[in-house]
Amino acid sequence: MVGQGDAQVGSAAVKGGFGAMAVAKMPVIRAGSGKVSIRDGDFFDRDAWNLSPGARPDVYTADRTRKTKWVTFYTDMDSIRVKVKPGGWYDFVILWNGKDSCFTRIVSAIPPGGMDRDGVGGNGAGKGKTDTIPYKLTEYNSIAAQAVINDSDSAHDMDGRFGWDLFEESGGL
Numbered sequence: 001m002v003g004q005g006d007a008q009v010g011s012a013a014v015k016g017g018f019g020a021m022a023v024a025k026m027p028v029i030r031a032g033s034g035k036v037s038i039r040d041g042d043f044f045d046r047d048a049w050n051l052s053p054g055a056r057p058d059v060y061t062a063d064r065t066r067k068t069k070w071v072t073f074y075t076d077m078d079s080i081r082v083k084v085k086p087g088g089w090y091d092f093v094i095l096w097n098g099k100d101s102c103f104t105r106i107v108s109a110i111p112p113g114g115m116d117r118d119g120v121g122g123n124g125a126g127k128g129k130t131d132t133i134p135y136k137l138t139e140y141n142s143i144a145a146q147a148v149i150n151d152s153d154s155a156h157d158m159d160g161r162f163g164w165d166l167f168e169e170s171g172g173l
Helices: none
Strands: 006-009 012-015 028-031 035-040 043-050 058-062 069-074 079-084 089-096 100-108 135-137 143-148 155-159 165-167
Parallel strands (some): 028 089
Antiparallel strands (some): 035 069, 143 155
8 A cells, every 4th residue: 555646735745655554654534423524626515525444445436637746635624635646546544533543545546557457458348347437416417527639638427417518618516
């Protein structure tokens, strides 16, 4: 369990690179509430994450991008800002109510070195491989999703109200 990247906790910067036995060296942020807000690149989602002390680690998959970006977790007491690189991950602890340790991992949705999650080069299309696309339910009870299409560097909005419509300009979900 090694982290890759940099993190900023409050005003202090912490360098990634810790092993399974180096829990004491993991960045720690505090929380009084079980809800965490997340800024993933330009997208902010209030109270999107529920703390789970039983998950070791509890994994947040950052939205797809082929560029390095910042992901910030905000609790009611603290925050951590992590630079996520394609194929990278970062581990930290959220100390909930001063007693429950929530081991948390932020991972890139893009696997390392252009490999898919099963270790096969490329996107695995036509090989029975699957992928997960995060989505939101709109006020009209339709599915809205963002995805990287054909290895482009920009996300595209897709709306599933009347079939899947693709919008070139991404305004966020």
